[in-house]
Amino acid sequence: MSPDYIFHRTLKNKWQSISHGQGVYLYSTEGRRYLDACGGVHVVSIGHGVPEIAAAMHDQASKVSFTYGRFLTQPQIDLAEKIAAMTPGDLSRVFFISGGSEATESALKIARKYHLATGNTKKFKIVSRWQGWHGNTIGALSMSGRTAWREDYVPYLLNFPHIPPPFCYRCPYGDEYPKCGLQCAEELERVIHQEGADYIAAFIAEPILGTSAPGITPPPEYYPMIREICDRHNILMIVDEVVTGFGRTGLNFAIEHWEGVVPDIICTGKSLSSGYTPIAATITSEKIYHAIYKEFSSFVHGHTYGGNPLSCAVALAVQNYVEEHNLVSRCARMGNMLLEKLQPLKTLPIVGDVRGKGLMIGLEFVADKQHRTYFDAKKDVTSQIVNQAFDKGVLLMPGAPGLIDGIVGDHIAISPPYTISESEIDEIVQVVKETIEQISTNLGY
Ligand SMILES: Cc1ncc(COP(=O)(O)O)c(C=O)c1O
Numbered sequence: 075m076s077p078d079y080i081f082h083r084t085l086k087n088k089w090q091s092i093s094h095g096q097g098v099y100l101y102s103t104e105g106r107r108y109l110d111a112c113g114g115v116h117v118v119s120i121g122h123g124v125p126e127i128a129a130a131m132h133d134q135a136s137k138v139s140f141t142y143g144r145f146l147t148q149p150q151i152d153l154a155e156k157i158a159a160m161t162p163g164d165l166s167r168v169f170f171i172s173g174g175s176e177a178t179e180s181a182l183k184i185a186r187k188y189h190l191a192t193g194n195t196k197k198f199k200i201v202s203r204w205q206g207w208h209g210n211t212i213g214a215l216s217m218s219g220r221t222a223w224r225e226d227y228v229p230y231l232l233n234f235p236h237i238p239p240p241f242c243y244r245c246p247y248g249d250e251y252p253k254c255g256l257q258c259a260e261e262l263e264r265v266i267h268q269e270g271a272d273y274i275a276a277f278i279a280e281p282i283l284g285t286s287a288p289g290i291t292p293p294p295e296y297y298p299m300i301r302e303i304c305d306r307h308n309i310l311m312i313v314d315e316v317v318t319g320f321g322r323t324g325l326n327f328a329i330e331h332w333e334g335v336v337p338d339i340i341c342t343g344k345s346l347s348s349g350y351t352p353i354a355a356t357i358t359s360e361k362i363y364h365a366i367y368k369e370f371s372s373f374v375h376g377h378t379y380g381g382n383p384l385s386c387a388v389a390l391a392v393q394n395y396v397e398e399h400n401l402v403s404r405c406a407r408m409g410n411m412l413l414e415k416l417q418p419l420k421t422l423p424i425v426g427d428v429r430g431k432g433l434m435i436g437l438e439f440v441a442d443k444q445h446r447t448y449f450d451a452k453k454d455v456t457s458q459i460v461n462q463a464f465d466k467g468v469l470l471m472p473g474a475p476g477l478i479d480g481i482v483g484d485h486i487a488i489s490p491p492y493t494i495s496e497s498e499i500d501e502i503v504q505v506v507k508e509t510i511e512q513i514s515t516n517l518g519y
Contacts, residue, residue, distance in 0.1 A: 095122025112471035117349040130391030139384040149386035163336030167363040170381035174316035174343035175209025185276040191369035197275040221480025240292035259299040276310040281328035284317030288487035289430030297332040310338040320345040324406025324432030353385040405492035423519040439484040455484040468505040
């Protein structure tokens with residue numbers, strides 16, 4: 075069998091063929107075993123090869139896999155109810171789609187529709203953050219702040235404003251928390267003033283950063299300030315929990331780490347199904363839902379596979395499994411353990427920072443620890459580390475290019491399934507340590 079018929083995303087990798095997965099491990103057709111320390115791409119929460127999920131899939135496929143239009147099915151109804159019970163506040167209207175980009179695109183359109191319904195017809199812009207990531211479709215990419223992935227498509231992108239991220243290790247204002255007064259949150263106010271609140275529909279952010287700057291967690295005052303600014307200007311607060319949703323940071327949703335802050339819209343994906351099927355959900359407050367349907371008879375948007383019964387049944391089985399096995403609290407516990415065991419790596423010459431919450435952990439690499447100087451991008455330290463760990467049988471997630479300013483910065487993410495054991499954590503830490511030591515030596519440290 076030849077891989078020559080696939081339109082590959084890159085030619086940089088040597089492809090491996092995977093035959094099966096079990097727990098936190100993937101097995102290649104050549105007999106190699108890989109510890110999936112990044113859950114694919116922060117997706118796998120309950121581990122690979124869980125028989126209950128295969129059974130649920132078989133069961134639903136034997137009944138009906140696809141319906142459309144005027145039909146609802148029980149798995150869709152049950153999954154929406156299950157999700158509504160997990161979300162904060164009155165976020166209980168669930169719009170199903172197939173992936174994270176569709177979730178953020180849907181949020182963009184829901185925000186617009188809400189403002190049309192409530193008479194604020196000029197509101198259309200979405201403010202987001204540099205170094206944020208919301209997906210690859212044009213609306214999602216317009217809101218995203220990952221320079222390297224926007225570059226080729228800039229002519230297509232919507233001219234939405236971006237503010238700097240709440241990145242304390244590299245404060246965009248050269249200041250220090252808490253004396254900084256959270257200028258990064260105040261920046262939202264400044265941008266709204268400059269653009270005109272009448273034109274701003276929503277602000278979108280990943281509560282704890284995922285793929286572009288894994289593990290960055292804003293200070294306690296940050297989201298209360300953002301919420302207050304949004305409220306004052308009638309701007310919806312959208313949180314993108316495609317990575318963090320459904321337990322990855324140790325609570326159902328990462329925004330819950332900021333007690334009392336309830337967003338208007340939550341975008342989810344990845345861990346909703348733990349990767350067993352493509353499914354995502356955009357969840358809105360009752361207020362938004364009712365405002366739209368008070369004025370209009372339909373929300374003209376949607377995708378063919380949104381809410382299909384097979385994906386809903388599979389995601390429902392996954393969420394039931396998470397609940398029955400207390401995996402969200404396990405994720406918090408194992409995340410603390412992993413973070414604690416990784417912290418000593420800060421003594422290695424090129425490790426600048428180790429950060430994160432739950433099982434969403436990031437390591438940043440620096441050329442000079444005292445001055446936090448970054449490596450020359452040509453050295454591609456991130457790939458060197460990820461490739462070396464791969465050869466040792468541990469899968470790490472390369473941090474997206476441009477952590478610091480969109481162009482430079484080296485980092486990795488570690489985000490294993492919530493089911494990981496202590497000995498598997500030790501295996502990750504050992505391989506990461508050996509790998510960094512080896513690369514440091516190669517770099518002349
Ligand atoms: C925070 C966030 N939002 C949205 C997306 C886009 O999701 P998808 O790749 O499923 O379209 C991603 C993908 O990594 C993400 O990390």
